[in-house]
Amino acid sequence: MAFLPFYIPKQKRLKVVIVGGGYAGIAALTTLLHYAPDTEITIIDPNSQHLKITHLHETFRYPLTDLLIPFSDLENRFGCRHMAASVRFDEEQLQTCQEKKRLILDEEVLDFDYLLVASGCESRATEHHADVLDLQDFTTSPGSELLAQFINNHNQSDQSISVVGGGATGIQFLFEIKQFLSRTKSKTELRLIHSGEQVLEQFPEGFNAYVQSRMHDMNIAFYPNTYYRGQQSGTILLTEKQTEKQFELSSSMSILFLGKKQQRMFPANAFGQVIANKKSLQNIFAAGDCSYYQSLGSNTLTAQSAVRKGKLAARNILRHSGFLGLLEPYLHHELGYVVSLGPADAVGWLGTESNLLTGISALAIKELVEVQYDLLLAGIDTYLV
Numbered sequence: 564m565a566f567l568p569f570y571i572p573k574q575k576r577l578k579v580v581i582v583g584g585g586y587a588g589i590a591a592l593t594t595l596l597h598y599a600p601d602t603e604i605t606i607i608d609p610n611s612q613h614l615k616i617t618h619l620h621e622t623f624r625y626p627l628t629d630l631l632i633p634f635s636d637l638e639n640r641f642g643c644r645h646m647a648a649s650v651r652f653d654e655e656q657l658q659t660c661q662e663k664k665r666l667i668l669d670e671e672v673l674d675f676d677y678l679l680v681a682s683g684c685e686s687r688a689t690e691h692h693a694d695v696l697d698l699q700d701f702t703t704s705p706g707s708e709l710l711a712q713f714i715n716n717h718n719q720s721d722q723s724i725s726v727v728g729g730g731a732t733g734i735q736f737l738f739e740i741k742q743f744l745s746r747t748k749s750k751t752e753l754r755l756i757h758s759g760e761q762v763l764e765q766f767p768e769g770f771n772a773y774v775q776s777r778m779h780d781m782n783i784a785f786y787p788n789t790y791y792r793g794q795q796s797g798t799i800l801l802t803e804k805q806t807e808k809q810f811e812l813s814s815s816m817s818i819l820f821l822g823k824k825q826q827r828m829f830p831a832n833a834f835g836q837v838i839a840n841k842k843s844l845q846n847i848f849a850a851g852d853c854s855y856y857q858s859l860g861s862n863t864l865t866a867q868s869a870v871r872k873g874k875l876a877a878r879n880i881l882r883h884s885g886f887l888g889l890l891e892p893y894l895h896h897e898l899g900y901v902v903s904l905g906p907a908d909a910v911g912w913l914g915t916e917s918n919l920l921t922g923i924s925a926l927a928i929k930e931l932v933e934v935q936y937d938l939l940l941a942g943i944d945t946y947l948v
């Protein structure tokens with residue numbers, strides 16, 4: 564058994580229920596088993612497979628199945644149990660869970676010592692329309708299949724695709740789509756519609772300059788300060804942000820990346836314990852995109868933070884269950900971030916935001932980070948911080 568500072572276990576086999584088997588949930592699972600291999604863990608997730616969503620834009624090049632790991636494989640690998648169900652909590656329910664240490668699901672009673680909520684953050688819902696795709700569509704069919712289908716169905720010479728949303732997800736998809744269209748020798752025009760003046764506004768200014776210059780080189784039209792209103796019979800309906808002037812462009816399809824939905828966030832103290840009615844619930848933790856820690860650490864909606872919070876919550880669950888009960892605060896700060904721009908290019912920062920990387924060096928950092936997560940899924944923890 565690996566050594567965890569400030570953890571002196573009691574002679575009791577812990578029962579932990581993890582709601583959500585994404586990045587935070589998996590990081591918590593592997594960390595719990597690393598330090599306390601006999602922990603009895605149940606993962607509740609409505610899906611039958613864990614999705615490595617940070618690679619989703621790559622399904623224009625690789626099969627979607629490469630990104631899916633059946634929970635049954637994780638059950639065999641880690642000796643945990645998966646229950647296919649969806650659980651939603653409000654403050655009252657969390658308080659009842661804390662008092663009873665029990666969750667009732669599909670008439671099954673799940674007793675636990677600790678509960679970890681790691682159910683992520685949904686994407687903003689969009690209209691369902693044959694000529695509109697969003698992130699959800701790419702979680703069920705590979706990008707290559709969706710676009711090939713579109714190209715076969717719309718065989719006109721002057722067709723175009725509009726990608727809406729210049730955040731990290733929209734940009735990663737935009738460049739993959741452009742390169743897919745080039746590889747398949749399609750003459751389809753590609754444009755980006757974005758509500759802001761610049762793309763990737765949450766990142767250092769150099770990101771925008773680099774991405775815009777690459778878009779220019781690759782002949783991707785850019786409509787900044789423009790709101791999307793809808794897609795209708797071969798046109799995209801738009802509004803200019805400043806003048807509120809409505810206009811439309813010919814567009815065979817819109818692909819929407821409108822960001823994450825504002826939904827129930829679980830506030831937590833600096834140790835990851837959920838706060839309900841102004842009190843910290845001692846046995847209920849939260850991690851990942853659905854959590855907001857009241858601490859000095861980073862609360863960004865990234866896999867990097869999700870993994871760090873999941874690992875911290877797991878360590879604190881063990882410490883809380885032990886003799887000393889001394890918990891560790893969440894202090895993690897982003898170490899960098901890389902946005903890929905197709906198979907051979909990327910832009911990112913490493914260490915400090917002023918340390919900008921582009922091209923192959925940025926791509927290599929991204930690959931390293933992804934390999935680190937793959938190792939974690941295999942049960943090998945190489946995260947130093």
Ligand SMILES: Cc1cc2nc3c(=O)[nH]c(=O)nc-3n(C[C@H](O)[C@H](O)[C@H](O)COP(=O)(O)OP(=O)(O)OC[C@H]3O[C@@H](n4cnc5c(N)ncnc54)[C@H](O)[C@@H]3O)c2cc1C
Nearest residue numbers: 583585586587617649650682683851852864865866867869
């Ligand atoms: C295309 C794309 C690329 C990205 N690239 C990067 C990147 O390069 N680097 C980076 O740091 N971040 C990246 N991100 C962001 C990153 O993926 C998220 O921040 C991260 O997945 C959050 O982890 P999580 O565990 O909180 O949530 P998720 O990974 O979303 O997992 C949540 C899990 O909870 C389950 N769930 C949902 N609702 C319920 C419920 N009611 N009951 C039970 N279970 C439920 C879901 O099925 C899912 O398995 C990217 C995101 C996308 C979409």
